[in-house]
Amino acid sequence: MDKSEHPDDETSVDVLFRNGNLTVFGIVLAFSLGFLNTWTNNPNDWQVTDLPTLALIAGGIVFPASALWRLLQRDSLKASVFASGNRRFAIGLALTSIGMMLAICVDIGHMLL
Template structure:
């Protein structure tokens, strides 16, 4: 959303509630980044089959970071901005989770083949 949008008269969420979400978003984002770091430094050789996993995890992390940034802005106390940030974070979390599950399935498949 543009920072110049007018949100006068719009209901607001509680500061404590928003701060709780900020904490959760930050923790989950750090775990996602940590997983990507661990996965990238895995001693297994990379293959073209790892590309969809990398795209999913990276895109999910970008969405999570964007949602965190959105909730750090002053207008995030407005209900529509807050809810949009939550939806963005949920999408990022879903993409990251699918990427993590896909990486596990690919690794297990490689173990069974070799």
């Protein structure tokens, strides 16, 4: 990385605070993967209407996974790196949540039809 991106005098995040975020990121990522596993093993037949849900949930899993990976790096105690990891996590959480709600709506729609 270029030194201009992360100057040495940048403020740092407390290790305990970062570790708390790592725990939350890991738990939410595991929950998301578990939901995807349960949803894909659903006894209902797959249809084209399930593809947006799959894309949202899968895309939503990529962001928290990259955020978790980012916060495991050596420079993750720098405030800008920590903030970047938090943004990635928030984007992933939003995508996964929307995907889960869409999965529920699609399943209800399939039951009603």
